[in-house]
Amino acid sequence: MGSDLTVSTDPAEVGFDAGRLERLDRRLARWVDDGQLPGFLVTVARHGKLVHVGRGGLRDMEAGLPVEDDTRWRIFSMTKPITSVAAMMLYEEGAFELSDPITKWLPEFAETRVYTGGSAQKPVTVPQIEPIRVWHLLTHTSGLTYGFHHAHPVDAIYRAMGHEWGSPRGADSAAVCRQWASAPLVFQPGSEWNYGVSTDVLGRLVEVISGQTLDEFFESRIFAPLGMRDTSFGLRPEDDPESLARLYLATPGRPGGPSSGMTFSEAMDRGAHRKPEFLSGGGGLVSTAGDYLRFVEMLRRGGSYDGGRILSPRTIRHMTSNHLPGNVDLVTYGRPLFAETPMRGVGFGLGFSMVLDPASYGVLSSPGDYSWGGAASTAFYVDPVEDVTVAFYTQLLPSSTLPIRNYLRQLVNQALVD
Numbered sequence: 001m002g003s004d005l006t007v008s009t010d011p012a013e014v015g016f017d018a019g020r021l022e023r024l025d026r027r028l029a030r031w032v033d034d035g036q037l038p039g040f041l042v043t044v045a046r047h048g049k050l051v052h053v054g055r056g057g058l059r060d061m062e063a064g065l066p067v068e069d070d071t072r073w074r075i076f077s078m079t080k081p082i083t084s085v086a087a088m089m090l091y092e093e094g095a096f097e098l099s100d101p102i103t104k105w106l107p108e109f110a111e112t113r114v115y116t117g118g119s120a121q122k123p124v125t126v127p128q129i130e131p132i133r134v135w136h137l138l139t140h141t142s143g144l145t146y147g148f149h150h151a152h153p154v155d156a157i158y159r160a161m162g163h164e165w166g167s168p169r170g171a172d173s174a175a176v177c178r179q180w181a182s183a184p185l186v187f188q189p190g191s192e193w194n195y196g197v198s199t200d201v202l203g204r205l206v207e208v209i210s211g212q213t214l215d216e217f218f219e220s221r222i223f224a225p226l227g228m229r230d231t232s233f234g235l236r237p238e239d240d241p242e243s244l245a246r247l248y249l250a251t252p253g254r255p256g257g258p259s260s261g262m263t264f265s266e267a268m269d270r271g272a273h274r275k276p277e278f279l280s281g282g283g284g285l286v287s288t289a290g291d292y293l294r295f296v297e298m299l300r301r302g303g304s305y306d307g308g309r310i311l312s313p314r315t316i317r318h319m320t321s322n323h324l325p326g327n328v329d330l331v332t333y334g335r336p337l338f339a340e341t342p343m344r345g346v347g348f349g350l351g352f353s354m355v356l357d358p359a360s361y362g363v364l365s366s367p368g369d370y371s372w373g374g375a376a377s378t379a380f381y382v383d384p385v386e387d388v389t390v391a392f393y394t395q396l397l398p399s400s401t402l403p404i405r406n407y408l409r410q411l412v413n414q415a416l417v418d
Helices: 018-033 076-092 107-111 134-139 153-160 173-181 198-210 214-226 266-273 289-300 313-319 404-413
Strands: 039-046 049-060 114-118 123-126 248-251 261-264 285-287 346-348 353-355 370-373 379-383 388-393
Touching: 018 039, 018 049, 018 404, 039 289, 076 134, 076 198, 076 214, 076 285, 076 289, 076 313, 076 370, 107 173, 114 153, 123 153, 134 198, 173 198, 198 214, 214 289, 285 289, 289 379, 289 388, 379 404, 388 404
Parallel strands: none
Antiparallel strands: 039 049, 039 388, 114 123, 248 261, 346 353, 353 370, 370 379, 379 388
16 A cells, blocks of 8 residues: 555455445535535545545635645644654653653653632642653643633633644743643643643653654654655645645634635644644644555554554554543543544543444444544544544644544445445
8 A cells, every 4th residue: 555545456345335435525525515625535445455535625725726645734633643652662662651750751740730720810729649640641631731722721821821723932842841831730630531732742752752853753763664755744845835735714604503614724824834843742743645544554553564563563452442540431531622532432542532332422433443633624543343444634624613523434334335
């Protein structure tokens, strides 16, 4: 399976009905035709064989440029699984235990306090009872948050420091970690689940332990072995700027109704056109569908691809098991999320969500199907039961605009007829 996205396998050979697979493209194309989606690219593979590539719409609506195989996409939080894999590579080398406090490498978090009341201007805080451990970063149970949640006074503290959809100018990963460490945690580490900058802090941990910057580690330890030639933190000087899809914001419609269209987000679009100062392990990469397919297939194959062994199969299984205490789902243990993943019937492991109960989830899926997505509505999942990988790319903020991730599963699974 190469990066050129050439389909050379008849879907019927691996149990797919080709006609039923076309329903996926038709559903996605309707969103394009209705003006709710700029363009898309979707890949479906089974048993390591690429059986379907769907494309539609435009990567640049203003210039009329179509989606192409080499289109680069801001994958935002689909960076997180790569950072989690990087950390677990160091774990496999004995660099740390999952139970180690992160203050062994990031001492600034030793004095971080925990919010208990008050306002963003006058928070009431107490000391940590439990230190932030590496496990907490991987599972988003650290108590760290995001400024763009707009759901908690600590979110507002992040925004006041310049952390909403970006980071303060001139701040690298070391600086932003010091800034986050100066703000209170939303809760005591390990007591709840909250989506936040945990994976960004994990990326800084990778830097400190490895002695490499995050882009250097990714390139030498993950991208080069997997043949991911077009994945990087922002565009590189040699990259064609027109290859990067433009970023669009959904225009709000009536309350409770669909969006009324899209607008080009120039302010948010420009950041990915060059290497940023802060290498965000939580959301900073751009990639192509062919490149990310190699990463996803490495996961499905138990940690190796084209002879490049990244992790052991047992480590992958550990990462994609539910690590929430008591094997509960995110509804039970988590705080509301902005649709990066559903929460009912879904658990969380070391960098991935996974389906615990398809009936509770409410979508045609398999137990153990694991996945993640990005803020611009990108998504992928691996189904170990059906031995299927699916990945989807577009550039539409926010990810809650359309129920794309549910449709991917139901329309791919209904096409399996073996």
